[in-house]
Amino acid sequence: METKNIIIVGVGGQGSLLASKILGHLLLNEGFDVKVSEVHGMSQRGGSVITYVRFGDKVYSPVVDKGQADFIVSFEILETARWLSYLKDGGQIVTNTQQIDPMPVITGAAEYPANLVEKIRAKGIKIDAMDCLTLARQAGSQKAVNIVLLGRLSHYFKISETAWQNSLKANVPQKFLEINQRAFELGKNFSA
Amino acid sequence: MKELMLGNKALARGLWEAGVKFVSSYPGTPSTEITEEAVKFDDIYCEWAPNEKVAMESAFGASLAGRRAFCGQKHVGLNVAADPLFTLSYTGVNAGLVVVVADDAGMHSSQNEQDSRHYAIAAKVPMLEPSDSAEALNFAKLAYEISEEFDTPVLIKMCTRVAHSQSVVETGERKEFSKTYEKNIAKYVMMPGNAKRRHPIVEERTKKLIDYAETTPINRVEFFTDELGIITSSTCYQYVKEVFGESASVLKLGMINPLPVELIKNFAARVKRLVVVEELDPIIETHVKSLGIKVEGAELLPRIDEFSQNLIAEKFGKKISAGVTLEDAIPARPPVMCAGCPHRGLFYSLKKRKCTVLGDIGCYTLGAVPPLSTIELTLCMGASIGATHGFNKMLGKDSESKTVAVIGDSTFMHSGMTGLANVAYNQSNSTVIILDNSITGMTGHQQNPSTGLNIKGDPAGKIDLESLCRAMGINRVRVVDPYNLKECDAAIKEELAAQEPSVIISRRPCALLKTVKHKPPLHVDKDKCIGCKSCMKIGCPAISMKDGKAVVDQTQCVGCEVCSQLCPKKAFAREA
Numbered sequence: 013m014e015t016k017n018i019i020i021v022g023v024g025g026q027g028s029l030l031a032s033k034i035l036g037h038l039l040l041n042e043g044f045d046v047k048v049s050e051v052h053g054m055s056q057r058g059g060s061v062i063t064y065v066r067f068g069d070k071v072y073s074p075v076v077d078k079g080q081a082d083f084i085v086s087f088e089i090l091e092t093a094r095w096l097s098y099l100k101d102g103g104q105i106v107t108n109t110q111q112i113d114p115m116p117v118i119t120g121a122a123e124y125p126a127n128l129v130e131k132i133r134a135k136g137i138k139i140d141a142m143d144c145l146t147l148a149r150q151a152g153s154q155k156a157v158n159i160v161l162l163g164r165l166s167h168y169f170k171i172s173e174t175a176w177q178n179s180l181k182a183n184v185p186q187k188f189l190e191i192n193q194r195a196f197e198l199g200k201n202f203s204a
Numbered sequence: 205m206k207e208l209m210l211g212n213k214a215l216a217r218g219l220w221e222a223g224v225k226f227v228s229s230y231p232g233t234p235s236t237e238i239t240e241e242a243v244k245f246d247d248i249y250c251e252w253a254p255n256e257k258v259a260m261e262s263a264f265g266a267s268l269a270g271r272r273a274f275c276g277q278k279h280v281g282l283n284v285a286a287d288p289l290f291t292l293s294y295t296g297v298n299a300g301l302v303v304v305v306a307d308d309a310g311m312h313s314s315q316n317e318q319d320s321r322h323y324a325i326a327a328k329v330p331m332l333e334p335s336d337s338a339e340a341l342n343f344a345k346l347a348y349e350i351s352e353e354f355d356t357p358v359l360i361k362m363c364t365r366v367a368h369s370q371s372v373v374e375t376g377e378r379k380e381f382s383k384t385y386e387k388n389i390a391k392y393v394m395m396p397g398n399a400k401r402r403h404p405i406v407e408e409r410t411k412k413l414i415d416y417a418e419t420t421p422i423n424r425v426e427f428f429t430d431e432l433g434i435i436t437s438s439t440c441y442q443y444v445k446e447v448f449g450e451s452a453s454v455l456k457l458g459m460i461n462p463l464p465v466e467l468i469k470n471f472a473a474r475v476k477r478l479v480v481v482e483e484l485d486p487i488i489e490t491h492v493k494s495l496g497i498k499v500e501g502a503e504l505l506p507r508i509d510e511f512s513q514n515l516i517a518e519k520f521g522k523k524i525s526a527g528v529t530l531e532d533a534i535p536a537r538p539p540v541m542c543a544g545c546p547h548r549g550l551f552y553s554l555k556k557r558k559c560t561v562l563g564d565i566g567c568y569t570l571g572a573v574p575p576l577s578t579i580e581l582t583l584c585m586g587a588s589i590g591a592t593h594g595f596n597k598m599l600g601k602d603s604e605s606k607t608v609a610v611i612g613d614s615t616f617m618h619s620g621m622t623g624l625a626n627v628a629y630n631q632s633n634s635t636v637i638i639l640d641n642s643i644t645g646m647t648g649h650q651q652n653p654s655t656g657l658n659i660k661g662d663p664a665g666k667i668d669l670e671s672l673c674r675a676m677g678i679n680r681v682r683v684v685d686p687y688n689l690k691e692c693d694a695a696i697k698e699e700l701a702a703q704e705p706s707v708i709i710s711r712r713p714c715a716l717l718k719t720v721k722h723k724p725p726l727h728v729d730k731d732k733c734i735g736c737k738s739c740m741k742i743g744c745p746a747i748s749m750k751d752g753k754a755v756v757d758q759t760q761c762v763g764c765e766v767c768s769q770l771c772p773k774k775a776f777a778r779e780a
Contacts, residue, residue: 112757
């Protein structure tokens with residue numbers, strides 16, 4: 013199988029490391045060669061962060077480059093727009109519609125661009141735009157945004173529900189498992 | 205067993221399998237997780253040392269005692285530990301001693317982009333360079349064999365993309381190892397007479413290591429075609445394979461110092477075009493050229509920043525996709541101090557007083573970015589105090605009345621103490637602010653000698669900062685709460701006015717610590733808010749303006765109340 017590429021983007025501290033951990037675990041168990049590349053340190057302090065997940069028969073580079081991502085999974089809509097150039101022609105975006113103002117917007121040095129989902133869609137790009145924060149709260153915790161996103165991503169994979177559930181169980185603390193399972197379902201069943 | 209493992213975790217696993225008994229490190233991105241993972245093995249003694257030099261000396265002590273030992277650090281950490289390294293090359297080891305240096309091409313979390321391979325060459329010690337997690341594990345084990353066989357410390361060079369990428373590893377079992385210590389003055393006491401006799405041994409060892417490099421399986425040829433041959437190592441190997449697959453032959457070097465001669469000559473002779481693909485400085489390229497071989501490198505590839513598959517493809521004339529972009533300008537999202545960060549209040553007070561702030565290494569470097577824009581210098585660990593001392597000595601009263609050094613608790617323990625000793629000893633009228641958030645913050649919460657806890661979170665020796673500063677001869681030492689702006693302002697004003705050196709300890713634990721209990725978030729009473737933006741001056745990521753009024757992001761706010769102290773209309777409140 014040709015290598016598939018996923019990038020997970022967001023704002024430092026939003027929980028992308030757990031999402032990539034669950035994905036990596038899942039894909040390895042499915043028999044793929046997997047590489048996951050993360051960013052630690054400075055940019056975790058509220059900066060723009062990107063995590064790369066690659067899987068296939070044999071994966072070499074640990075990173076994904078522009079024009080290569082089959083999927084963009086995004087925690088924040090400005091970040092979706094920032095990393096848009098990484099999407100492959102025909103790729104799919106799964107994004108949270110939450111807006112987190114970056115410091116230049118807060119200080120008034122820049123403006124947060126409006127109607128980003130519509131503008132991306134106007135480029136003919138497939139995008140699932142979800143209010144993940146509301147869905148996560150509905151599931152029981154606003155911290156479950158990452159699992160809502162994964163639930164939606166699972167919709168595009170030919171991987172069994174059981175395998176996803178096993179990976180959730182293996183990577184999420186027992187006491188939060190039910191919340192996360194609900195979050196996963198809400199994401200999975202989302203319809204635009 | 206097959207597992208997906210972070211490069212740093214795999215390296216720690218390799219240490220465990222190699223029977224390592226002693227690990228001492230100072231945290232630094234991207235090396236930190238090696239030690240954090242090693243501590244999870246009960247049969248390894250692990251510790252955070254105050255700095256990299258102490259860590260390396262301690263690890264050598266363990267090696268001398270006959271136990272396999274390790275220390276790990278980021279590239280700039282090796283600058284600090286360079287002193288023991290260069291002479292350890294002469295003494296050699298007893299049990300194996302392996303040192304990781306983690307480079308940060310692309311400067312994801314560093315102040316420079318230095319290439320640590322120079323250290324291996326300059327100190328004349330072997331250096332291995334893994335290209336993924338599996339190699340990180342296996343090279344760690346191999347490094348101990350090399351260390352003992354050739355009687356030398358061995359460097360392993362990691363980089364961000366190997367250290368912080370997960371790939372598949374096959375784990376093995378632990379093999380215990382120990383030797384006895386024997387007194388050997390000629391080998392271990394490096395006074396001139398003895399060192400003179402050790403230097404030829406070092407040169408002889410390098411010759412033997414070159415022979416080893418010719419045949420070690422970690423330097424390998426993957427031959428597919430005579431059209432193009434690429435010599436590469438580390439993560440660059442992965443990019444090259446990604447781009448070329450079987451359309452280029454590759455000489456993959458796992459040992460980067462010393463470099464083989466015959467292996468390279470033979471490979472070069474088999475290909476029509478030879479290119480070296482390496483990040484940062486032209487180390488391999490220079491070596492190949494020194495053998496009189498025609499090779500491309502620096503004229504084709506950049507000498508700055510990290511590489512990627514697209515960069516290499518493009519430089520070799522292949523077509524790459526630029527991807528789709530929107531017409532809108534996308535505002536940058538630089539890292540910022542977290543909501544509730546205890547550094548924020550202090551920096552606001554410094555800005556208000558128009559202080560000249562010479563900074564240091566840590567989260568608080570973010571005090572340099574808008575809207576605070578307060579820090580005017582960031583150089584290296586501990587430099588804030590030395591620089592403030594020199595600055596004040598030259599500019600006198602004008603400077604003394606408004607210049608401060610700011611340094612974190614962990615950085616102060618690392619190399620701020622000697623700077624303060626200089627202030628006290630040579631009596632500059634300098635003001636030093638220790639930002640004591642009771643943890644090493646930027647690298648992800650490691651304990652240090654002033655926190656009272658060890659690497660496992662168990663009670664440990666605790667250095668009392670106030671007593672320490674007083675013992676050094678600083679008479680004016682005071683503690684402030686950075687959440688209290690009035691208190692901060694008064695302390696800064698008074699200590700800058702004082703006619704002797706002073707230390708202000710700005711004390712409040714990092715807002716991200718799990719042990720910190722936060723107050724409920726604040727919200728803005730829209731009727732009271734006049735949109736004056738006073739609260740925006742502190743650059744809190746939880747506060748923004750919507751329709752001319754301040755709003756607080758309830759998911760981020762931790763209720764620190766610094767903003768409410770700035771509001772002229774008392775518009776910040778909590779839900780009743």
